[in-house]
Amino acid sequence: MDMYDAPHTERDVEQKEVKISARGVQVYYGETHAIKDVDVDIEDNTVTAFIGPSGCGKSTFLRCLNRMNDTIDIARIEGEILIDGENIYDKRVDPVQLRAKVGMVFQKANPFPKSIYDNVAYGPKIHGMAKNKAELDEIVEKALRRGALWDEVKDRLDASGTGLSGGQQQRLCIARAVATEPEVLLMDEPCSALDPIATAQVEELIDELKANYSVVIVTHSMQQAARVSQKTAFFHLGNLVEFDETGTIFTNPRDKRTESYITGRIG
Amino acid sequence: MDMYDAPHTERDVEQKEVKISARGVQVYYGETHAIKDVDVDIEDNTVTAFIGPSGCGKSTFLRCLNRMNDTIDIARIEGEILIDGENIYDKRVDPVQLRAKVGMVFQKANPFPKSIYDNVAYGPKIHGMAKNKAELDEIVEKALRRGALWDEVKDRLDASGTGLSGGQQQRLCIARAVATEPEVLLMDEPCSALDPIATAQVEELIDELKANYSVVIVTHSMQQAARVSQKTAFFHLGNLVEFDETGTIFTNPRDKRTESYITGRIG
């Protein structure tokens, strides 16, 4: 398991502030019980990875964290999720403000049917982040650079975002999400369609974001989880089986299921 | 590079029959020249991997092979592509028949907004592959098993295909494609949203399919390419830079660009 060695050294053990704290979260899609009583604490300035077999509820739980599940009619959420100690399902919480604070990259790339520029500028515009066009241009460029897309699209910022290749669309969505500078960034398999180089760039970005923000990333790649995350949560059939330091999870899992998932891996 | 050793031993060097032969293929999206003069021979009973950085034209080229690019208004294709010695861009060729023969799994999972069962049964139905309901049930079950999805959905075959998780949708699309038993299967990043176990199952499927069919797979994972493919094509900026035995590509690339792509990898 040599590949885990390098990240290990970077991991600091000191307890960070808890950014998000979920207690007894249950999610139902109609009859289906998709998330079963999950408790988890996500720390600030930390990258947390969610791993687990496909269909175990990672995306579902991720979407709870910024109330994106609100948009699914049949989804029902119980339990409480606190961000900075405040329950986001509280009546007084405005999901719009919440989502500005908790950004999200979706599993399936979903660029707007607009130009590449407008795709990225959309968030900053609605949040009034730029005083003028020049500032906006700057924000867009910076976001696209962070999304490792700038070089490929700088000559065609006016082209439609939907005319990009799969991986380009995914990076566009990443750029779009970081452009609004959220405090927490939820990324649902952000590198699934990316080549190794682009993946490395995104991982670098995540590492950079960690300095200021809290990042939650869903990934199917153990290596990626090991490389970028400090904490890892393993989901199985809707249960949070284990949540611990990434190192611990990968080297010394407590639960049988975690172990078998980790070792059953192939990549 | 020990990980390449195992596959190596399995690779047989004997020349197989050429299934698909592309000559001087050019693709333009409006002004953009996306594929530049690509010549390639894809063999029968072989798994061919397309690798290359995001946006280099892998999907585009793949879509040429079953004329899916016909559906994009602005796409223009030049050159010829022969399947079993017949030019598929010939006027007399019925693209429908072609696509029945050359199946495809798209990069972005696109299940029909229908039940899971109907999603899979659709192809067999229109191709008259089942005499009766029982046979159809059997085909659906077999396809879902091959797509490594059966266990997860067997109790809810009537649920909508769009209500599945990202990885489940992807496997559904794989199941849908194999259900029609095409002679050539084009898979555009079929495992991008899959966990290692599911990935292994799909790879097993690919290996199994190889016995009878020709499989082309686009992947960003070098390991996956190395594991499943016998031939690998490396695309860069629309050019087919190198096409050779997988082992050769990974161990002994001729082109600088290939080498730098391979070694720049991280996973």
Next chain:
Amino acid sequence: MSPFWILIVIGVVAVLGYVGARRRAMSSASGNIRNLHSLPNFYGMNALLAGLVPALLLLAVWSAVQPIVIKQSVQSIILDANPDFGSGQLSLVMTQVQRLAEGLSNAIGAGDLTREQVFDMRADLTDVRGRLADLGVALSGDVTQTELQAAQRYMGISAWGDTLRAFAVIAASLLGTAIAFVKTDKDYRARNAVEFMTRMMLLTAACIAILTTVGIVLSLVFNTVEFLRLYPAWDFFFGTRWNGTSQLGLLPLLWGTLYISIIALIVAVPIGLFAAIYLSEYASKPVRAFAKPALEVLAGIPTIVYGLFALLTVGPFLLDVFGDGGALGVDWMSGATAVMTAGLVMGIMLVPFVSSLSDDIINAVPQAMRDGSYGLGATQSETIRQVILPAALPGIVGAILLAASRAIGETMIVVLGAGAAARLSMNPFEAMTTVTTRIVSQLTGDADFTSPEALVAFALGMTLFVITLGLNVFALYIVRKYREQYE
């Protein structure tokens, strides 16, 4: 054989063809569907269509042509007897002959007369009228020998023609089925054949729309040209006065049309669009299920109701507000009928055109687009304005165009609500009129159809047609330019 029975027979032939071809296909594939090029049903359908389509076409053409041929041949008898007949008299006598022939065949059918009796009948020997009257067939005049002869010839030819038609049509059906049946083989591309025929049918359907346009242009263009020969084109196109008789200037009508339509759209588009947005994005299911069809009722209320509503309710109300001594203390309006009155009421009528169609289109925008926007912290309204509406734009423009089209074509509301005065004025509280209402009134008017007063209706129709064509081209351009395709 009557068309009904012919239809039954070719129907049976086609169904047999379906079953037969299907069987044949299966057996050629030795029972294994997978060896077939297409699904067995396609082979069946292929035979079915081959048995039906040409036969039906033949039946239709034959049925259309046969009476003309018969008429020609029967007419010659009458013309031989009365060489000086004009076409009008001829057609009247032919009516009598037809009636007679029908009466006689009915009598034969009912068993009251035999064929021989009928063909031996002589008008000077038999009181044909009385005889038929006894049998319950009313003839309005006495029958002459020529007429009787003609009727006998008529019956003879049509009996013969009907038989021949039955043979020909059934033969065509059999032949088509047979060819399809013979061609049926596991490698025959039945699906392609069936799809080709389906595609031809789709094309035919599209052509009906084109033919309608051609028909409309044809039914307008000759009279338009005729009008422009009688009335100076310059005065028509650039005249600023219209009184329906001697002064036929287009501009005041065009202005009225434009003004009223714009006001109607200013009412209908925001209300309709916001209603659509609310229905598709905000409303709960029950609200939506109720409100959408309820709004659609507005499109179904006869326009005369709107007209009366404009004249008796909205007009006086506006007068109370904007009229002399009104609530606002302004004296802009002097009568209840005004551009504003008609425009407002028409706008209400048009709301469902915008709301329902737009609602469907907005609803069809994939959820992923919304999610993408919400995920960035956009509010629902921002999402709608900046992501959903642009994506739905082509459909919405289509809906608005449809509403605009209705506004241009509407008459009753304008007649009652806007008055009938043709006037070039900027004041929306004055009475004006539109092109369409003038078309209706000139066309149903007292003037004879050779005078410019009536012919102007066609010229107005044609002009309107050309103008709306221009507007549509413009709209198409706009849509093309701003179209945003999702995925």
Next chain:
Amino acid sequence: QDRDNVQIAGSSTVLPYASIVAELFGENTDFPTPVVESGGSSTGLARFCEGVGEGTIDIANASRPIRDSEVETCANNGVDEIIEVRIGYDGIVFASQIDGPEFTAFEPSDWFQAIAAELPVDGEIVENPNTTWADVNGDLPDAEILTFIPGTRHGTREVFEENVLLQGCEDSGAMEAFVESGMDEDAAEEACMTVRTDGVSVDIDGDYTETLARIQSNPNGVGVFGLAFYENNTDSLKVATMGGVAPSTETIASGEYPVSRPLFFYIKKAHIGVIPGVKEYAQFFMADEIAGPGGPLANYGLVPDPELADTQSLIENETTMSEM
């Protein structure tokens, strides 16, 4: 398919009478009920003159006599035998909202001066300056002029122009003034009958119900109606005298009331004996029980023709216009 019912089209003024007869004809004979379309006298006559044959109408209703030009068109199209039937008389009345200003007595000259396009003032021809009825005639209420007159598509318009406007023009001496100003006779008549287009007078192309609706929404409006229509709407309308005579069946029959006109229908002789029921319909229409005094037509508002018997024999003998 052969036509077995009589088809009639034409004047909307005649329509109620024609439909009463059509209905009774259907109820009292074995013939099917004729179809009666409206749309105006000229439209009806135009369709009448399209030719003979099943595809054309058998009878045209008209609220004015057929014009020579129309007879000519008819002849050109083979309709050379036309039977003219005068069915009676109809009065035209001037009425206003029941609660509106006291419009109770008009003279033709009031109307002419109120709505003519141009008027002679002090020897000069000027655009009509009158805005209130009091401007026209001191005895009339001081209310804005707003009239609703039949549109040019109506046969009624012709009667209105000739019996009211032209008459008023002559009465007021404007005719002379026009001629003096250098117009020839025809031009002067034309000027007398030209109506102002500044919105003071509104042409109604629709039916009397439209006029009624307009008057209901405009207290100052005065409208032109048929007598029968007014009789049916005495609840909402009040009628004015014209030239001092109140309109009624009696005053119209006696010729005292100045604004009345005969109503007609025209039969295509060629269709008699071909289309069942054409002649029978005409006979039934003009029978004493129907068109005579006390009959349903008179009850509804038709002023019966004193020379009914002549008309009856004319139909009996199928006497065409050219034979008269």
Next chain:
Amino acid sequence: MTDATNNPGASGPTARKHTSLLTIDVNTRKRNRAEARFRSYGIAAIAIGLSFLVMLVWSILSSGLPAFTRTVVEIELTVTQEEYAAAEDQLFKTRAYQDLLVGSLAAELGEDVDPESVERIIGSPGAMLRNYYTANEDQLGEAVTFKLPTSSRTDGYFKGRITREGQERSTFLTPEDLDLADEMKENGIITSEFNWQFLTGTEASDDNPVAAGIGASVVGSFYMMAVVLILSLPIGVAASIYLEEFAPKNRFTDIIEVNISNLAAVPSIVFGILGLAFFIQFAGLPRSAPLVGGLVLTLMTLPTIIISTRAALRAVPPSIRAAALGVGASKMQSVFHHVLPLAMPGILTGTIIGLAQALGETAPLLLIGMVGFVALKYPDGVAEGLLDSNSAMPAQIYTWASRADQIFYEKAWGGIIVLLVFLLTMNIVAIVLRRRFERRW
């Protein structure tokens, strides 16, 4: 917003101020106000639309509901064989029956009652009597109790449609007649009942306006709408499919596209001109026939259906088509199996609106002879229904609305109620289906 987001350059944990989610910040508050405004526009739009609907429906109901009741007079009458023979012998037979009735009723009411007065009160029910006795000759000589509608003015007097003062100025009813009518009402001879005849009856002339009913024209409209539905929906959908999915995208299809939207702007009367020229004069179809009306309305409805169908087809995401093509479906199959079902709501909306428009349209019917005094019997079968002269609801309403007698005003509005009920019934299937097909993807 946090400072960090306002100043993209700021960095370091200390630079970040955590704003509470529970208190809504200024910017968000502003945006929420915009949101609330936007939402309220939506509510307002719906409210405006619905309130106009309520106003219109209210005025329709209040003007039209009286048409559903009628004032009737109950009479026992004995007609002898001789009276029957004498009546049948006359030219004006129905009048003879009416005289019998009037005589009998006047006698029943008392010596001093003027028969003419009675006649003015009961109107012209002669045809009903004649129909009864010709159908039931065995009842001759027997006493039969009839419940017959009164004259339209009597009806109007009791319904408050006309006033005593108004009638004094007319020749229809004298004050004495009204007194007599009041008395008859008190004696229970005149009562009021639900007016079935309005629903089942046929057009009637001004001589007997109370008998007028909407029934025959409902049948006419039914046949017309059947033609419209059977033709315009398949043709419209087929044409849209061709244009949207199959036609090559070139100048020519652009022309077709523009043409079709332009057809929608063609005034409906022009379709009447076309129908007159093509279906009647060229093809020789009969005038006043619902078939022709249906064909003309089909042409008029097509653009509406085509435009909405095309918009709906266009809104289906391309990935669905790609998915179907990818498993080897033909274009035709992908359209019919996947795209069309997803476009169904839009198609149905087009149908709902197009049919509503067609059902209420009068102008083209004017030219093809369905407006006027048309149709007095029910068709015997489908062929007759399509080809025999008939009217249609809007034409009937239009005709009534231009009649002099005020009862027709009431009937016109009553007819509008029937038309709307017809419309809703016709559309209910489409509305329900549309809800079924609605889905998000």
